[in-house]
Amino acid sequence: MIAAAILAILVTMVLAVIRALLGRTVYDRILAVNVFGTKTVLLIAALAFWSGRPDILDIALAYALINFIGVVAVLRFFEYGAAEGDEVQGK
Amino acid sequence: MDTLVDIVLLAFLAVSAIAILRLRDLFAMAMMFGLFSLISAGLFTTMDAPDVAFTEAAVGAGISTILILATLAQTARREQSPARRRVLVPLAVVWITGAVLIYGTADLPGVGDPAAPAHNHVAPHYLQESSREIGIPNVVASVLASYRGFDTLGEVVVVFAAVVGVVALIGLRRRPPGVVEGPAALSEHDVLKVIAKLVVPTILLFALYVQFHGEYSPGGGFQAGVIFAAAIILYALVFGLDAARGVIPPKLLNVMPATGALIYGGVGLVTMLLGGNYLEYDRLAADPQAGQHLGILLVEIGVGVTVSSVMLLIYFSFAERGRGKLRDDGEAGP
Amino acid sequence: MSALLIDLLSWVLIVVGGAFGVIGGIGLLRLPDFFSRIHAASLTESMCAPCIIAGLMLQSGMTLVTVKLVFLVIFLFLTSPTAAHVLAKAAIHGGLDPGALRDADAERRG
Numbered sequence: 001m002i003a004a005a006i007l008a009i010l011v012t013m014v015l016a017v018i019r020a021l022l023g024r025t026v027y028d029r030i031l032a033v034n035v036f037g038t039k040t041v042l043l044i045a046a047l048a049f050w051s052g053r054p055d056i057l058d059i060a061l062a063y064a065l066i067n068f069i070g071v072v073a074v075l076r077f078f079e080y081g082a083a084e085g086d087e088v089q090g091k
Numbered sequence: 092m093d094t095l096v097d098i099v100l101l102a103f104l105a106v107s108a109i110a111i112l113r114l115r116d117l118f119a120m121a122m123m124f125g126l127f128s129l130i131s132a133g134l135f136t137t138m139d140a141p142d143v144a145f146t147e148a149a150v151g152a153g154i155s156t157i158l159i160l161a162t163l164a165q166t167a168r169r170e171q172s173p174a175r176r177r178v179l180v181p182l183a184v185v186w187i188t189g190a191v192l193i194y195g196t197a198d199l200p201g202v203g204d205p206a207a208p209a210h211n212h213v214a215p216h217y218l219q220e221s222s223r224e225i226g227i228p229n230v231v232a233s234v235l236a237s238y239r240g241f242d243t244l245g246e247v248v249v250v251f252a253a254v255v256g257v258v259a260l261i262g263l264r265r266r267p268p269g270v271v272e273g274p275a276a277l278s279e280h281d282v283l284k285v286i287a288k289l290v291v292p293t294i295l296l297f298a299l300y301v302q303f304h305g306e307y308s309p310g311g312g313f314q315a316g317v318i319f320a321a322a323i324i325l326y327a328l329v330f331g332l333d334a335a336r337g338v339i340p341p342k343l344l345n346v347m348p349a350t351g352a353l354i355y356g357g358v359g360l361v362t363m364l365l366g367g368n369y370l371e372y373d374r375l376a377a378d379p380q381a382g383q384h385l386g387i388l389l390v391e392i393g394v395g396v397t398v399s400s401v402m403l404l405i406y407f408s409f410a411e412r413g414r415g416k417l418r419d420d421g422e423a424g425p
Numbered sequence: 426m427s428a429l430l431i432d433l434l435s436w437v438l439i440v441v442g443g444a445f446g447v448i449g450g451i452g453l454l455r456l457p458d459f460f461s462r463i464h465a466a467s468l469t470e471s472m473c474a475p476c477i478i479a480g481l482m483l484q485s486g487m488t489l490v491t492v493k494l495v496f497l498v499i500f501l502f503l504t505s506p507t508a509a510h511v512l513a514k515a516a517i518h519g520g521l522d523p524g525a526l527r528d529a530d531a532e533r534r535g
Contacts, residue, residue: 001436002484003092005477008443010099012469015450017103019462020126021110026119027459027516033122034508035453035466037152038501039446040129042477044136044144045497047096049481054490055308056136058301059145061497062318063132065294066153068504069325070125072287072511073157076277076328077164078118079515280514286507293500 002050009046013039030074037067096137103130115170117163125156141309142231145301149317154402157324161409213238225383227306235311236387240359240370243390247355247397251348254401261408263341277329287329294322302395306384312391316398324406332410344400344407351397358389435483442476449473459516460523463509470505474498 013036020032041060048056107127114120128151135144200207217234225233235243277283298319305311327335359370367374372386445468452465475498482494517523 001439002481005439005443005480006092006096008446009477010096012446012450012473013103014099015447015454017106017126019453020123021106022454023119025459025516025521026116027512027519027521028462029119029122031459031462031466031509031512032453033126034512035449035469036126037129038470038474038505040133041497041501042446042474043096043133045478045481045494047136049484050092051139053139053141054485054488056141056144057490057493057497058304058308058310059132059136059141059148061297061493061500062145062301062314063129063148063152064497064500064504065290065297065318066149066321068290068508069153069321069328070156071508072277072283072325072328073160074118074122075511075515077160079519080277277511280511282507283511286503290500290504 002046005046006043006050009039009043013043026078030071030078034067034071037063037070041067093137097134100130100134100137104134115172117166117168117170118160120170121156121159121163124159125152128152128155142229142311142314145309145314146317149314149321153321154317154324154406157321158406158409161406165412224380225387226380227384227387229306229308229310231309232306232311232387232391233383236390237372237383240372240386240390243394244352244355244359244370247352247394250397250401251352254348254404257405257408261412263345263404263408263411278331280329283329287325291322291326294325295319298322298399302391303388305391306387312394313398316395316400317402319395319399320402320406323403327406327410332407336407339403344403347400348397348404351393351395351400354393354396355390358386358393362386431483435480438476438480438483442473442478442480445469445476446473459521460513463513467506467509470501470509474501474505 016032016035016039020029020036023029023032041064044060044063045057048054048060104127107123107130111120111123111127114123128147131151132144132148135141135147200209204210217238218230221227221230221233221238225237227233298315301310301318302312302315305315323335323338326338358372358375362371362374363369365374370386372383373379375382375385449465449469449472452468453462456462456465478494478498478501482491485491485494
């Protein structure tokens, strides 16, 4: 039964990768990579149960955190630029 | 089923590598880089190497992607098309080199072959004696911090040297003169600000968990340091660099990399003063196993302190470069 | 008997979660507009992940593993909708027009 879960997750990952490659706008690509990240978290959790090594769950937790930070970073730098919102005086 | 997962992940790896080469939009390429690291982490997990997978996920998909994005935000948005050149000679060189390398791998032992030299000299000793001599369940941590402690000291010093190099090249300047601080870039995102305030302490707590639980489950100083830095970077992304500098004052942050390396080296000196060799943790307590535990704990704390402060310093150096520039109008938009 | 019931329940949850994931993935590919694709992506994160993780939780009983899975679910619940929201806001800031499809549709209908 966990095999069924792993199979479904792999199929969703394939669909997300296709969207990441096709993606008409950059936002589509960011969305697809975010979905891929969440699916990887699920894949690692399912693999932890499948292989009988539950301590791998820490990797899934860590990756869930990193995925969120990654999306925020992409949006911060891509959409709002590198400048810190400073206003330039006297130029 | 394992084979199927391996095949699918390797196919993803190849596809994302080709995509990285062919994409001209650099931000999309940075996202695909993150994807590549993530797939590698998945592959390491199926190969039963959770510590490596942990580090790859945290460093490759997290910090590396953030640093690449911070750099790209200050340079162009699209890659210039390469000039048309004759490709036959370079292509032939690459193919011949590849063929020779593949021919060379025919002599290597197979994956997991028990007769391979790598599995036959010290590795069985570590695996068999670790529970008796050191007594912590995670053999990777015992090899990293105790049996090969000197190598890990070298790694910590290399990380320290990296931050020295970055700071020497780029510098850690404060806000340039004539620039007044405005609102942080993500200041209108109220939902994000609330969630970030909830999430950052959780991530810090998880980093501490990974640091101290590294002896029992995959984890340890490197991964914990990276996750700690990622939490502070999230705070800096949402609330601005100046707020993040309020969390960790620059005076403290500038001495932390050296402090971590000193803690590590200092443990070695203490064991020498107690009559043993350098980094012989047995001397640190009356019972050798307790001494090993104490030594590994202190050494991992040193590693965690250095790695977290180095990642933060590098991020702050990169992000400060964007200050004071007017918003660059390289082709924005999709 | 209750072990069989727990097994059955976790089977159902995992299958339902997997189905939602695939449906979300197909939606991600086939929906016409970026803003509608966000709906499909959020479907995978809000339904597929909790269902599969709940199924895994039932498999492992009352152990530390279940506690970690609970943390994972709470974290995903908090951060995935936030990420989708921030992405949508950034897309509007970047100039994508959410109403384009609706207007084009209304025009087509006359």
